[in-house]
Amino acid sequence: MDLATIYNQAHADSLFLKDYKAWIGLHRKTPNKWEWIDGGDYTFQWPSNEGNNNNENCAVIGYNYYNDKRIYSRECDTKSFSACRIINSSSVTIVQEMMTWSEAKDHCMKINQELATFTKEEMTFFSEQNFPIWIGLHRNDSSWKWSSGLQEDKYWKLELSDNKDCVTITSKTKTLAAENCQTLRPFLCMKENVILVKENKSWEEAFEHCRGLGSNSNLRFNLLSVKPGDEHKYVVNRIKEADTNEVWTGLRFLGDEWLWINGKDVLYSDLLKCPPQGRRCGAISKSNSSTVAARDCQERKNFLCYSY
Structure with a gap:
Protein backbone atom coordinates (compact mmCIF):
# COMPACT_ATOMS: atom_id res chain seq x y z
CA MET A 1 0.00 0.00 0.00
CA ALA A 12 -7.36 9.93 -13.10
CA ASP A 13 -10.85 10.17 -14.62
CA SER A 14 -11.54 6.53 -13.70
CA LEU A 15 -11.10 7.22 -9.97
CA PHE A 16 -14.14 7.60 -7.68
CA LEU A 17 -13.12 10.31 -5.23
CA LYS A 18 -16.36 12.10 -4.35
CA ASP A 19 -16.86 10.65 -0.85
CA TYR A 20 -16.21 12.99 2.06
CA LYS A 21 -17.14 13.41 5.71
CA ALA A 22 -17.58 16.72 7.55
CA TRP A 23 -18.08 17.60 11.21
CA ILE A 24 -21.57 18.79 12.11
CA GLY A 25 -23.01 20.38 15.25
CA LEU A 26 -23.99 17.09 16.87
CA HIS A 27 -22.30 15.66 19.97
CA ARG A 28 -22.96 13.47 22.99
CA LYS A 29 -23.22 15.45 26.27
CA THR A 30 -24.11 12.45 28.47
CA PRO A 31 -23.58 8.70 27.86
CA ASN A 32 -27.12 8.22 26.58
CA LYS A 33 -27.96 11.59 25.03
CA TRP A 34 -26.94 13.02 21.69
CA GLU A 35 -27.96 16.60 21.01
CA TRP A 36 -27.36 19.41 18.57
CA ILE A 37 -24.98 22.20 19.43
CA ASP A 38 -27.96 24.58 19.85
CA GLY A 39 -29.49 22.24 22.45
CA GLY A 40 -32.01 20.55 20.17
CA ASP A 41 -32.75 16.83 20.47
CA TYR A 42 -31.33 14.41 17.92
CA THR A 43 -34.12 12.32 16.40
CA PHE A 44 -32.45 10.83 13.30
CA GLN A 45 -32.01 7.08 12.73
CA TRP A 46 -28.34 6.09 13.13
CA PRO A 47 -26.83 3.71 10.55
CA SER A 48 -26.21 0.28 12.07
CA ASN A 49 -23.55 0.16 14.83
CA GLU A 50 -23.24 3.96 14.90
CA GLY A 51 -23.81 6.19 17.94
CA ASN A 52 -23.14 3.45 20.49
CA ASN A 53 -19.35 3.50 20.82
CA ASN A 54 -18.49 5.23 24.10
CA ASN A 55 -15.33 6.72 22.58
CA GLU A 56 -17.20 8.37 19.71
CA ASN A 57 -18.86 11.51 21.06
CA CYS A 58 -18.97 13.74 17.99
CA ALA A 59 -20.64 13.33 14.61
CA VAL A 60 -19.94 13.83 10.92
CA ILE A 61 -22.16 13.80 7.88
CA GLY A 62 -20.95 11.53 5.10
CA TYR A 63 -21.55 12.21 1.41
CA ASN A 64 -20.81 9.47 -1.12
CA TYR A 65 -20.68 8.93 -4.86
CA TYR A 66 -24.35 7.93 -5.01
CA ASN A 67 -25.49 11.22 -3.43
CA ASP A 68 -26.32 9.28 -0.26
CA LYS A 69 -25.98 11.24 3.01
CA ARG A 70 -25.70 9.65 6.46
CA ILE A 71 -24.62 10.70 9.93
CA TYR A 72 -21.81 8.80 11.66
CA SER A 73 -20.32 9.00 15.14
CA ARG A 74 -16.58 9.64 15.42
CA GLU A 75 -13.94 10.27 18.07
CA CYS A 76 -13.79 14.03 18.52
CA ASP A 77 -10.00 14.23 18.16
CA THR A 78 -9.92 12.63 14.71
CA LYS A 79 -9.68 15.01 11.76
CA SER A 80 -12.25 15.70 9.09
CA PHE A 81 -13.77 18.45 6.96
CA SER A 82 -16.24 20.83 8.62
CA ALA A 83 -19.79 21.81 7.72
CA CYS A 84 -20.49 25.43 8.76
CA ARG A 85 -23.85 27.11 8.42
CA ILE A 86 -25.18 30.60 8.92
CA ILE A 87 -28.00 30.41 11.46
CA ASN A 88 -31.44 30.22 9.77
CA SER A 89 -29.80 30.00 6.36
CA SER A 90 -30.04 27.26 3.75
CA SER A 91 -26.38 27.72 2.86
CA VAL A 92 -23.85 25.18 4.13
CA THR A 93 -20.12 25.74 3.65
CA ILE A 94 -17.86 22.68 3.54
CA VAL A 95 -14.45 23.71 4.86
CA GLN A 96 -11.96 21.51 3.02
CA GLU A 97 -9.29 21.34 5.70
CA MET A 98 -8.78 18.48 8.13
CA MET A 99 -9.42 19.44 11.76
CA THR A 100 -10.81 18.06 15.04
CA TRP A 101 -14.42 18.69 16.12
CA SER A 102 -13.36 21.44 18.56
CA GLU A 103 -11.19 23.07 15.90
CA ALA A 104 -14.10 22.89 13.47
CA LYS A 105 -16.43 24.50 16.02
CA ASP A 106 -13.97 27.37 16.56
CA HIS A 107 -13.37 27.78 12.83
CA CYS A 108 -17.09 28.16 12.10
CA MET A 109 -17.38 30.76 14.84
CA LYS A 110 -14.49 32.75 13.34
CA ILE A 111 -16.39 33.12 10.09
CA ASN A 112 -19.60 34.08 11.95
CA GLN A 113 -21.23 30.70 11.44
CA GLU A 114 -21.77 27.55 13.53
CA LEU A 115 -21.26 23.85 13.02
CA ALA A 116 -24.24 22.83 10.94
CA THR A 117 -27.51 21.74 12.51
CA PHE A 118 -30.36 20.63 10.26
CA THR A 119 -33.53 18.58 9.87
CA LYS A 120 -33.81 15.45 7.74
CA GLU A 121 -35.33 17.52 4.96
CA GLU A 122 -32.39 19.94 5.08
CA MET A 123 -29.84 17.21 4.38
CA THR A 124 -30.30 18.18 0.74
CA PHE A 125 -28.10 21.19 1.56
CA PHE A 126 -25.10 18.86 1.43
CA SER A 127 -23.81 18.33 -2.08
CA GLU A 128 -20.85 17.18 -4.12
CA GLN A 129 -17.60 19.08 -3.50
CA ASN A 130 -14.43 19.52 -5.53
CA LYS A 191 -2.65 -1.25 -3.52
CA GLU A 192 -0.58 -2.12 -6.57
CA ASN A 193 -1.44 -5.55 -8.01
CA VAL A 194 1.16 -5.32 -10.78
CA ILE A 195 4.67 -6.41 -9.78
CA LEU A 196 7.79 -5.60 -11.77
CA VAL A 197 10.29 -8.42 -11.23
CA LYS A 198 13.80 -7.12 -11.92
CA GLU A 199 15.34 -10.50 -12.68
CA ASN A 200 16.44 -11.63 -16.13
CA LYS A 201 14.60 -14.78 -17.10
CA SER A 202 13.38 -16.54 -20.23
CA TRP A 203 9.64 -16.37 -20.93
CA GLU A 204 9.03 -19.86 -19.50
CA GLU A 205 11.06 -19.06 -16.36
CA ALA A 206 9.16 -15.79 -15.91
CA PHE A 207 5.87 -17.68 -16.28
CA GLU A 208 6.87 -20.18 -13.59
CA HIS A 209 8.14 -17.41 -11.30
CA CYS A 210 4.82 -15.55 -11.41
CA ARG A 211 2.80 -18.71 -10.86
CA GLY A 212 4.90 -19.52 -7.80
CA LEU A 213 4.45 -16.14 -6.09
CA GLY A 214 1.10 -17.03 -4.53
CA SER A 215 2.11 -20.33 -2.99
CA ASN A 216 2.05 -18.93 0.57
CA SER A 217 -1.07 -16.74 0.30
CA ASN A 218 -4.63 -16.68 -0.95
CA LEU A 219 -3.55 -14.67 -4.00
CA ARG A 220 -2.85 -16.13 -7.41
CA PHE A 221 -0.32 -14.65 -9.83
CA ASN A 222 0.30 -14.80 -13.55
CA LEU A 223 2.24 -12.99 -16.26
CA LEU A 224 0.45 -9.76 -17.12
CA SER A 225 -2.03 -9.36 -19.98
CA VAL A 226 -2.42 -5.88 -21.52
CA LYS A 227 -4.91 -3.98 -23.69
CA PRO A 228 -3.91 -1.32 -26.25
CA GLY A 229 -4.42 2.33 -25.29
CA ASP A 230 -4.33 3.73 -21.76
CA GLU A 231 -3.72 0.34 -20.17
CA HIS A 232 -0.65 -0.15 -22.36
CA LYS A 233 0.58 3.36 -21.49
CA TYR A 234 0.11 2.54 -17.80
CA VAL A 235 2.34 -0.52 -18.21
CA VAL A 236 5.01 1.49 -20.05
CA ASN A 237 5.10 3.90 -17.08
CA ARG A 238 5.20 0.96 -14.69
CA ILE A 239 8.32 -0.56 -16.33
CA LYS A 240 10.47 2.58 -16.44
CA GLU A 241 12.50 1.22 -13.52
CA ALA A 242 13.15 -2.14 -15.24
CA ASP A 243 16.77 -3.20 -15.79
CA THR A 244 16.00 -4.36 -19.33
CA ASN A 245 14.60 -2.24 -22.16
CA GLU A 246 11.80 -4.75 -22.69
CA VAL A 247 9.83 -6.88 -20.23
CA TRP A 248 7.94 -10.11 -20.73
CA THR A 249 4.15 -10.18 -20.71
CA GLY A 250 1.77 -13.14 -20.75
CA LEU A 251 1.45 -13.15 -24.57
CA ARG A 252 2.39 -16.38 -26.39
CA PHE A 253 1.90 -17.74 -29.92
CA LEU A 254 0.47 -21.25 -29.62
CA GLY A 255 -0.90 -23.40 -32.43
CA ASP A 256 -1.82 -20.80 -35.00
CA GLU A 257 -2.74 -17.77 -32.92
CA TRP A 258 -1.55 -15.27 -30.32
CA LEU A 259 -3.03 -15.90 -26.88
CA TRP A 260 -2.89 -14.27 -23.48
CA ILE A 261 -2.21 -17.06 -21.02
CA ASN A 262 -5.10 -15.91 -18.80
CA GLY A 263 -7.59 -16.25 -21.68
CA LYS A 264 -8.16 -12.53 -22.34
CA ASP A 265 -8.77 -11.36 -25.91
CA VAL A 266 -5.71 -10.22 -27.86
CA LEU A 267 -6.62 -6.76 -29.20
CA TYR A 268 -3.32 -5.79 -30.84
CA SER A 269 -3.93 -5.82 -34.61
CA ASP A 270 -0.31 -5.39 -35.74
CA LEU A 271 1.15 -8.63 -34.37
CA LEU A 272 2.78 -10.99 -36.89
CA LYS A 273 0.11 -13.42 -38.12
CA CYS A 274 2.63 -16.24 -38.42
CA PRO A 275 5.80 -15.35 -36.46
CA PRO A 276 8.99 -17.34 -37.07
CA GLN A 277 9.82 -20.05 -34.55
CA GLY A 278 12.25 -17.80 -32.69
CA ARG A 279 9.76 -14.94 -32.09
CA ARG A 280 6.71 -16.38 -30.37
CA CYS A 281 6.60 -14.57 -26.98
CA GLY A 282 5.34 -11.05 -26.33
CA ALA A 283 7.33 -8.25 -24.70
CA ILE A 284 6.63 -4.58 -24.04
CA SER A 285 9.28 -1.91 -24.57
CA LYS A 286 9.94 1.14 -22.40
CA SER A 287 10.05 3.22 -25.58
CA ASN A 288 6.90 1.99 -27.37
CA SER A 289 3.56 3.03 -25.92
CA SER A 290 1.32 1.34 -28.48
CA THR A 291 2.21 -2.28 -29.23
CA VAL A 292 3.68 -5.59 -28.06
CA ALA A 293 6.77 -6.97 -29.79
CA ALA A 294 7.25 -10.61 -30.83
CA ARG A 295 10.51 -11.88 -29.33
CA ASP A 296 12.54 -15.08 -28.92
CA CYS A 297 11.19 -16.83 -25.83
CA GLN A 298 14.74 -17.68 -24.74
CA GLU A 299 15.78 -14.04 -24.41
CA ARG A 300 16.30 -13.01 -20.80
CA LYS A 301 14.28 -10.04 -19.59
CA ASN A 302 12.60 -8.52 -16.55
CA PHE A 303 8.88 -9.29 -16.43
CA LEU A 304 5.51 -8.24 -15.02
CA CYS A 305 3.37 -10.38 -12.73
CA TYR A 306 -0.09 -9.46 -11.48
CA SER A 307 -2.24 -10.76 -8.64
CA TYR A 308 -5.89 -11.74 -8.93
Missing part, protein backbone atom coordinates in the same frame (compact mmCIF):
# COMPACT_ATOMS: atom_id res chain seq x y z
CA ASP A 2 1.34 3.44 -0.95
CA LEU A 3 0.14 6.91 -1.81
CA ALA A 4 -1.46 6.71 -5.24
CA THR A 5 0.44 6.95 -8.50
CA ILE A 6 -1.66 8.55 -11.27
CA TYR A 7 -0.33 7.62 -14.71
CA ASN A 8 -2.44 9.72 -17.10
CA GLN A 9 -5.70 11.63 -17.36
CA ALA A 10 -7.72 8.56 -18.30
CA HIS A 11 -6.46 6.86 -15.15
CA PHE A 131 -11.69 19.07 -2.94
CA PRO A 132 -7.94 18.32 -3.08
CA ILE A 133 -6.55 14.92 -2.06
CA TRP A 134 -2.91 14.03 -1.49
CA ILE A 135 -1.34 11.59 -3.96
CA GLY A 136 2.19 10.22 -4.14
CA LEU A 137 3.79 12.84 -6.37
CA HIS A 138 6.35 15.05 -4.63
CA ARG A 139 9.33 17.26 -5.36
CA ASN A 140 12.67 15.48 -5.63
CA ASP A 141 15.42 18.12 -5.94
CA SER A 142 14.71 19.76 -9.32
CA SER A 143 12.18 17.22 -10.58
CA TRP A 144 9.02 15.34 -9.55
CA LYS A 145 8.96 11.77 -8.27
CA TRP A 146 6.25 9.35 -7.15
CA SER A 147 6.42 7.83 -3.67
CA SER A 148 6.31 4.43 -5.40
CA GLY A 149 9.78 5.24 -6.78
CA LEU A 150 8.81 6.09 -10.38
CA GLN A 151 10.08 9.29 -11.93
CA GLU A 152 7.32 11.57 -13.27
CA ASP A 153 7.53 11.59 -17.09
CA LYS A 154 6.33 15.22 -17.41
CA TYR A 155 2.82 14.11 -18.39
CA TRP A 156 1.29 16.43 -15.79
CA LYS A 157 3.51 19.42 -16.67
CA LEU A 158 3.82 20.60 -13.07
CA GLU A 159 6.07 23.57 -12.42
CA LEU A 160 8.41 23.80 -9.45
CA SER A 161 7.44 26.46 -6.92
CA ASP A 162 8.77 27.54 -3.53
CA ASN A 163 7.11 25.76 -0.58
CA LYS A 164 4.87 23.69 -2.87
CA ASP A 165 6.60 20.34 -2.89
CA CYS A 166 3.68 17.86 -2.74
CA VAL A 167 0.80 17.24 -5.13
CA THR A 168 -2.97 16.82 -4.82
CA ILE A 169 -5.67 15.65 -7.22
CA THR A 170 -9.11 17.24 -7.09
CA SER A 171 -12.03 14.94 -6.36
CA LYS A 172 -14.35 16.14 -9.13
CA THR A 173 -12.33 17.77 -11.92
CA LYS A 174 -9.35 15.37 -11.49
CA THR A 175 -6.71 18.07 -11.89
CA LEU A 176 -3.29 18.01 -10.22
CA ALA A 177 -1.74 20.90 -8.31
CA ALA A 178 1.32 21.44 -6.12
CA GLU A 179 0.69 22.47 -2.51
CA ASN A 180 2.56 22.99 0.73
CA CYS A 181 3.21 19.52 2.15
CA GLN A 182 2.15 20.63 5.65
CA THR A 183 -1.44 21.37 4.62
CA LEU A 184 -3.87 18.88 6.17
CA ARG A 185 -5.71 17.09 3.37
CA PRO A 186 -7.37 13.70 2.90
CA PHE A 187 -5.14 11.27 1.02
CA LEU A 188 -5.48 8.51 -1.56
CA CYS A 189 -3.76 5.15 -1.16
CA MET A 190 -3.63 2.38 -3.72
Whole structure:
Protein backbone atom coordinates (compact mmCIF):
# COMPACT_ATOMS: atom_id res chain seq x y z
CA MET A 1 0.00 0.00 0.00
CA ASP A 2 1.34 3.44 -0.95
CA LEU A 3 0.14 6.91 -1.81
CA ALA A 4 -1.46 6.71 -5.24
CA THR A 5 0.44 6.95 -8.50
CA ILE A 6 -1.66 8.55 -11.27
CA TYR A 7 -0.33 7.62 -14.71
CA ASN A 8 -2.44 9.72 -17.10
CA GLN A 9 -5.70 11.63 -17.36
CA ALA A 10 -7.72 8.56 -18.30
CA HIS A 11 -6.46 6.86 -15.15
CA ALA A 12 -7.36 9.93 -13.10
CA ASP A 13 -10.85 10.17 -14.62
CA SER A 14 -11.54 6.53 -13.70
CA LEU A 15 -11.10 7.22 -9.97
CA PHE A 16 -14.14 7.60 -7.68
CA LEU A 17 -13.12 10.31 -5.23
CA LYS A 18 -16.36 12.10 -4.35
CA ASP A 19 -16.86 10.65 -0.85
CA TYR A 20 -16.21 12.99 2.06
CA LYS A 21 -17.14 13.41 5.71
CA ALA A 22 -17.58 16.72 7.55
CA TRP A 23 -18.08 17.60 11.21
CA ILE A 24 -21.57 18.79 12.11
CA GLY A 25 -23.01 20.38 15.25
CA LEU A 26 -23.99 17.09 16.87
CA HIS A 27 -22.30 15.66 19.97
CA ARG A 28 -22.96 13.47 22.99
CA LYS A 29 -23.22 15.45 26.27
CA THR A 30 -24.11 12.45 28.47
CA PRO A 31 -23.58 8.70 27.86
CA ASN A 32 -27.12 8.22 26.58
CA LYS A 33 -27.96 11.59 25.03
CA TRP A 34 -26.94 13.02 21.69
CA GLU A 35 -27.96 16.60 21.01
CA TRP A 36 -27.36 19.41 18.57
CA ILE A 37 -24.98 22.20 19.43
CA ASP A 38 -27.96 24.58 19.85
CA GLY A 39 -29.49 22.24 22.45
CA GLY A 40 -32.01 20.55 20.17
CA ASP A 41 -32.75 16.83 20.47
CA TYR A 42 -31.33 14.41 17.92
CA THR A 43 -34.12 12.32 16.40
CA PHE A 44 -32.45 10.83 13.30
CA GLN A 45 -32.01 7.08 12.73
CA TRP A 46 -28.34 6.09 13.13
CA PRO A 47 -26.83 3.71 10.55
CA SER A 48 -26.21 0.28 12.07
CA ASN A 49 -23.55 0.16 14.83
CA GLU A 50 -23.24 3.96 14.90
CA GLY A 51 -23.81 6.19 17.94
CA ASN A 52 -23.14 3.45 20.49
CA ASN A 53 -19.35 3.50 20.82
CA ASN A 54 -18.49 5.23 24.10
CA ASN A 55 -15.33 6.72 22.58
CA GLU A 56 -17.20 8.37 19.71
CA ASN A 57 -18.86 11.51 21.06
CA CYS A 58 -18.97 13.74 17.99
CA ALA A 59 -20.64 13.33 14.61
CA VAL A 60 -19.94 13.83 10.92
CA ILE A 61 -22.16 13.80 7.88
CA GLY A 62 -20.95 11.53 5.10
CA TYR A 63 -21.55 12.21 1.41
CA ASN A 64 -20.81 9.47 -1.12
CA TYR A 65 -20.68 8.93 -4.86
CA TYR A 66 -24.35 7.93 -5.01
CA ASN A 67 -25.49 11.22 -3.43
CA ASP A 68 -26.32 9.28 -0.26
CA LYS A 69 -25.98 11.24 3.01
CA ARG A 70 -25.70 9.65 6.46
CA ILE A 71 -24.62 10.70 9.93
CA TYR A 72 -21.81 8.80 11.66
CA SER A 73 -20.32 9.00 15.14
CA ARG A 74 -16.58 9.64 15.42
CA GLU A 75 -13.94 10.27 18.07
CA CYS A 76 -13.79 14.03 18.52
CA ASP A 77 -10.00 14.23 18.16
CA THR A 78 -9.92 12.63 14.71
CA LYS A 79 -9.68 15.01 11.76
CA SER A 80 -12.25 15.70 9.09
CA PHE A 81 -13.77 18.45 6.96
CA SER A 82 -16.24 20.83 8.62
CA ALA A 83 -19.79 21.81 7.72
CA CYS A 84 -20.49 25.43 8.76
CA ARG A 85 -23.85 27.11 8.42
CA ILE A 86 -25.18 30.60 8.92
CA ILE A 87 -28.00 30.41 11.46
CA ASN A 88 -31.44 30.22 9.77
CA SER A 89 -29.80 30.00 6.36
CA SER A 90 -30.04 27.26 3.75
CA SER A 91 -26.38 27.72 2.86
CA VAL A 92 -23.85 25.18 4.13
CA THR A 93 -20.12 25.74 3.65
CA ILE A 94 -17.86 22.68 3.54
CA VAL A 95 -14.45 23.71 4.86
CA GLN A 96 -11.96 21.51 3.02
CA GLU A 97 -9.29 21.34 5.70
CA MET A 98 -8.78 18.48 8.13
CA MET A 99 -9.42 19.44 11.76
CA THR A 100 -10.81 18.06 15.04
CA TRP A 101 -14.42 18.69 16.12
CA SER A 102 -13.36 21.44 18.56
CA GLU A 103 -11.19 23.07 15.90
CA ALA A 104 -14.10 22.89 13.47
CA LYS A 105 -16.43 24.50 16.02
CA ASP A 106 -13.97 27.37 16.56
CA HIS A 107 -13.37 27.78 12.83
CA CYS A 108 -17.09 28.16 12.10
CA MET A 109 -17.38 30.76 14.84
CA LYS A 110 -14.49 32.75 13.34
CA ILE A 111 -16.39 33.12 10.09
CA ASN A 112 -19.60 34.08 11.95
CA GLN A 113 -21.23 30.70 11.44
CA GLU A 114 -21.77 27.55 13.53
CA LEU A 115 -21.26 23.85 13.02
CA ALA A 116 -24.24 22.83 10.94
CA THR A 117 -27.51 21.74 12.51
CA PHE A 118 -30.36 20.63 10.26
CA THR A 119 -33.53 18.58 9.87
CA LYS A 120 -33.81 15.45 7.74
CA GLU A 121 -35.33 17.52 4.96
CA GLU A 122 -32.39 19.94 5.08
CA MET A 123 -29.84 17.21 4.38
CA THR A 124 -30.30 18.18 0.74
CA PHE A 125 -28.10 21.19 1.56
CA PHE A 126 -25.10 18.86 1.43
CA SER A 127 -23.81 18.33 -2.08
CA GLU A 128 -20.85 17.18 -4.12
CA GLN A 129 -17.60 19.08 -3.50
CA ASN A 130 -14.43 19.52 -5.53
CA PHE A 131 -11.69 19.07 -2.94
CA PRO A 132 -7.94 18.32 -3.08
CA ILE A 133 -6.55 14.92 -2.06
CA TRP A 134 -2.91 14.03 -1.49
CA ILE A 135 -1.34 11.59 -3.96
CA GLY A 136 2.19 10.22 -4.14
CA LEU A 137 3.79 12.84 -6.37
CA HIS A 138 6.35 15.05 -4.63
CA ARG A 139 9.33 17.26 -5.36
CA ASN A 140 12.67 15.48 -5.63
CA ASP A 141 15.42 18.12 -5.94
CA SER A 142 14.71 19.76 -9.32
CA SER A 143 12.18 17.22 -10.58
CA TRP A 144 9.02 15.34 -9.55
CA LYS A 145 8.96 11.77 -8.27
CA TRP A 146 6.25 9.35 -7.15
CA SER A 147 6.42 7.83 -3.67
CA SER A 148 6.31 4.43 -5.40
CA GLY A 149 9.78 5.24 -6.78
CA LEU A 150 8.81 6.09 -10.38
CA GLN A 151 10.08 9.29 -11.93
CA GLU A 152 7.32 11.57 -13.27
CA ASP A 153 7.53 11.59 -17.09
CA LYS A 154 6.33 15.22 -17.41
CA TYR A 155 2.82 14.11 -18.39
CA TRP A 156 1.29 16.43 -15.79
CA LYS A 157 3.51 19.42 -16.67
CA LEU A 158 3.82 20.60 -13.07
CA GLU A 159 6.07 23.57 -12.42
CA LEU A 160 8.41 23.80 -9.45
CA SER A 161 7.44 26.46 -6.92
CA ASP A 162 8.77 27.54 -3.53
CA ASN A 163 7.11 25.76 -0.58
CA LYS A 164 4.87 23.69 -2.87
CA ASP A 165 6.60 20.34 -2.89
CA CYS A 166 3.68 17.86 -2.74
CA VAL A 167 0.80 17.24 -5.13
CA THR A 168 -2.97 16.82 -4.82
CA ILE A 169 -5.67 15.65 -7.22
CA THR A 170 -9.11 17.24 -7.09
CA SER A 171 -12.03 14.94 -6.36
CA LYS A 172 -14.35 16.14 -9.13
CA THR A 173 -12.33 17.77 -11.92
CA LYS A 174 -9.35 15.37 -11.49
CA THR A 175 -6.71 18.07 -11.89
CA LEU A 176 -3.29 18.01 -10.22
CA ALA A 177 -1.74 20.90 -8.31
CA ALA A 178 1.32 21.44 -6.12
CA GLU A 179 0.69 22.47 -2.51
CA ASN A 180 2.56 22.99 0.73
CA CYS A 181 3.21 19.52 2.15
CA GLN A 182 2.15 20.63 5.65
CA THR A 183 -1.44 21.37 4.62
CA LEU A 184 -3.87 18.88 6.17
CA ARG A 185 -5.71 17.09 3.37
CA PRO A 186 -7.37 13.70 2.90
CA PHE A 187 -5.14 11.27 1.02
CA LEU A 188 -5.48 8.51 -1.56
CA CYS A 189 -3.76 5.15 -1.16
CA MET A 190 -3.63 2.38 -3.72
CA LYS A 191 -2.65 -1.25 -3.52
CA GLU A 192 -0.58 -2.12 -6.57
CA ASN A 193 -1.44 -5.55 -8.01
CA VAL A 194 1.16 -5.32 -10.78
CA ILE A 195 4.67 -6.41 -9.78
CA LEU A 196 7.79 -5.60 -11.77
CA VAL A 197 10.29 -8.42 -11.23
CA LYS A 198 13.80 -7.12 -11.92
CA GLU A 199 15.34 -10.50 -12.68
CA ASN A 200 16.44 -11.63 -16.13
CA LYS A 201 14.60 -14.78 -17.10
CA SER A 202 13.38 -16.54 -20.23
CA TRP A 203 9.64 -16.37 -20.93
CA GLU A 204 9.03 -19.86 -19.50
CA GLU A 205 11.06 -19.06 -16.36
CA ALA A 206 9.16 -15.79 -15.91
CA PHE A 207 5.87 -17.68 -16.28
CA GLU A 208 6.87 -20.18 -13.59
CA HIS A 209 8.14 -17.41 -11.30
CA CYS A 210 4.82 -15.55 -11.41
CA ARG A 211 2.80 -18.71 -10.86
CA GLY A 212 4.90 -19.52 -7.80
CA LEU A 213 4.45 -16.14 -6.09
CA GLY A 214 1.10 -17.03 -4.53
CA SER A 215 2.11 -20.33 -2.99
CA ASN A 216 2.05 -18.93 0.57
CA SER A 217 -1.07 -16.74 0.30
CA ASN A 218 -4.63 -16.68 -0.95
CA LEU A 219 -3.55 -14.67 -4.00
CA ARG A 220 -2.85 -16.13 -7.41
CA PHE A 221 -0.32 -14.65 -9.83
CA ASN A 222 0.30 -14.80 -13.55
CA LEU A 223 2.24 -12.99 -16.26
CA LEU A 224 0.45 -9.76 -17.12
CA SER A 225 -2.03 -9.36 -19.98
CA VAL A 226 -2.42 -5.88 -21.52
CA LYS A 227 -4.91 -3.98 -23.69
CA PRO A 228 -3.91 -1.32 -26.25
CA GLY A 229 -4.42 2.33 -25.29
CA ASP A 230 -4.33 3.73 -21.76
CA GLU A 231 -3.72 0.34 -20.17
CA HIS A 232 -0.65 -0.15 -22.36
CA LYS A 233 0.58 3.36 -21.49
CA TYR A 234 0.11 2.54 -17.80
CA VAL A 235 2.34 -0.52 -18.21
CA VAL A 236 5.01 1.49 -20.05
CA ASN A 237 5.10 3.90 -17.08
CA ARG A 238 5.20 0.96 -14.69
CA ILE A 239 8.32 -0.56 -16.33
CA LYS A 240 10.47 2.58 -16.44
CA GLU A 241 12.50 1.22 -13.52
CA ALA A 242 13.15 -2.14 -15.24
CA ASP A 243 16.77 -3.20 -15.79
CA THR A 244 16.00 -4.36 -19.33
CA ASN A 245 14.60 -2.24 -22.16
CA GLU A 246 11.80 -4.75 -22.69
CA VAL A 247 9.83 -6.88 -20.23
CA TRP A 248 7.94 -10.11 -20.73
CA THR A 249 4.15 -10.18 -20.71
CA GLY A 250 1.77 -13.14 -20.75
CA LEU A 251 1.45 -13.15 -24.57
CA ARG A 252 2.39 -16.38 -26.39
CA PHE A 253 1.90 -17.74 -29.92
CA LEU A 254 0.47 -21.25 -29.62
CA GLY A 255 -0.90 -23.40 -32.43
CA ASP A 256 -1.82 -20.80 -35.00
CA GLU A 257 -2.74 -17.77 -32.92
CA TRP A 258 -1.55 -15.27 -30.32
CA LEU A 259 -3.03 -15.90 -26.88
CA TRP A 260 -2.89 -14.27 -23.48
CA ILE A 261 -2.21 -17.06 -21.02
CA ASN A 262 -5.10 -15.91 -18.80
CA GLY A 263 -7.59 -16.25 -21.68
CA LYS A 264 -8.16 -12.53 -22.34
CA ASP A 265 -8.77 -11.36 -25.91
CA VAL A 266 -5.71 -10.22 -27.86
CA LEU A 267 -6.62 -6.76 -29.20
CA TYR A 268 -3.32 -5.79 -30.84
CA SER A 269 -3.93 -5.82 -34.61
CA ASP A 270 -0.31 -5.39 -35.74
CA LEU A 271 1.15 -8.63 -34.37
CA LEU A 272 2.78 -10.99 -36.89
CA LYS A 273 0.11 -13.42 -38.12
CA CYS A 274 2.63 -16.24 -38.42
CA PRO A 275 5.80 -15.35 -36.46
CA PRO A 276 8.99 -17.34 -37.07
CA GLN A 277 9.82 -20.05 -34.55
CA GLY A 278 12.25 -17.80 -32.69
CA ARG A 279 9.76 -14.94 -32.09
CA ARG A 280 6.71 -16.38 -30.37
CA CYS A 281 6.60 -14.57 -26.98
CA GLY A 282 5.34 -11.05 -26.33
CA ALA A 283 7.33 -8.25 -24.70
CA ILE A 284 6.63 -4.58 -24.04
CA SER A 285 9.28 -1.91 -24.57
CA LYS A 286 9.94 1.14 -22.40
CA SER A 287 10.05 3.22 -25.58
CA ASN A 288 6.90 1.99 -27.37
CA SER A 289 3.56 3.03 -25.92
CA SER A 290 1.32 1.34 -28.48
CA THR A 291 2.21 -2.28 -29.23
CA VAL A 292 3.68 -5.59 -28.06
CA ALA A 293 6.77 -6.97 -29.79
CA ALA A 294 7.25 -10.61 -30.83
CA ARG A 295 10.51 -11.88 -29.33
CA ASP A 296 12.54 -15.08 -28.92
CA CYS A 297 11.19 -16.83 -25.83
CA GLN A 298 14.74 -17.68 -24.74
CA GLU A 299 15.78 -14.04 -24.41
CA ARG A 300 16.30 -13.01 -20.80
CA LYS A 301 14.28 -10.04 -19.59
CA ASN A 302 12.60 -8.52 -16.55
CA PHE A 303 8.88 -9.29 -16.43
CA LEU A 304 5.51 -8.24 -15.02
CA CYS A 305 3.37 -10.38 -12.73
CA TYR A 306 -0.09 -9.46 -11.48
CA SER A 307 -2.24 -10.76 -8.64
CA TYR A 308 -5.89 -11.74 -8.93
